[in-house]
Amino acid sequence: MSFSEIVKNIVLEILNDYEDLFLIDLKVSYRNDIKLIIDGDNGVSLKDCAIISRKIEDQIDREKFNFSLEVTSVGIGSLLKSSRQYKKNVGRKLEVFTNESKPFIGELTKVNEDNFTIEWSQRESKPIGKGKISVKKNKTLYYSNVVSAKVVL
Numbered sequence: 001m002s003f004s005e006i007v008k009n010i011v012l013e014i015l016n017d018y019e020d021l022f023l024i025d026l027k028v029s030y031r032n033d034i035k036l037i038i039d040g041d042n043g044v045s046l047k048d049c050a051i052i053s054r055k056i057e058d059q060i061d062r063e064k065f066n067f068s069l070e071v072t073s074v075g076i077g078s079l080l081k082s083s084r085q086y087k088k089n090v091g092r093k094l095e096v097f098t099n100e101s102k103p104f105i106g107e108l109t110k111v112n113e114d115n116f117t118i119e120w121s122q123r124e125s126k127p128i129g130k131g132k133i134s135v136k137k138n139k140t141l142y143y144s145n146v147v148s149a150k151v152v153l
Contacts, residue, residue, distance in 0.1 A: 003065055004028040007056075011036060014055045021048060024074055024081055032067035037074060041088050044073035080149045086111045089151055094118055096141060096149040104139055105152065115142045 007028050015021055025037040038044055053071040080086055089108055096104045096118065106120030119138040126133050
């Protein structure tokens with residue numbers, strides 16, 4: 001078993017003990033530099049990162065493997081990669097890029113297994129007369145069609 005596979009198994013086993021934490025990304029370089037990015041349903045504290053880091057270090061034999069380890073949480077501007085991240089961000093403003101020409105920017109209002117819905121206000125011409133009115137719009141997007149999505153302030 002490669003070092004990368006050993007690390008992945010250890011990380012998944014450790015995260016199984018924490019129902020609210022989940023894996024976003026795990027990279028192991030050819031030099032055994034481990035970079036782990038986690039997120040949580042209720043956020044991730046510095047203490048969470050430290051505990052996960054210690055547990056990983058305790059399970060890898062330093063006599064056998066020389067490695068470095070970095071455990072971090074996602075930032076506010078990070079791309080959303082997991083449906084769990086969408087669920088925890090309901091009510092926040094998202095910028096979503098799909099294969100369509102322009103991005104969708106709106107409030108995340110609903111999340112399902114396969115898709116999510118964003119809502120925004122848009123100015124449109126009045127049906128009768130001159131001038132414009134604000135109209136609420138919404139769009140349901142499938143995760144499979146999303147190129148990138150992130151929370152915006």
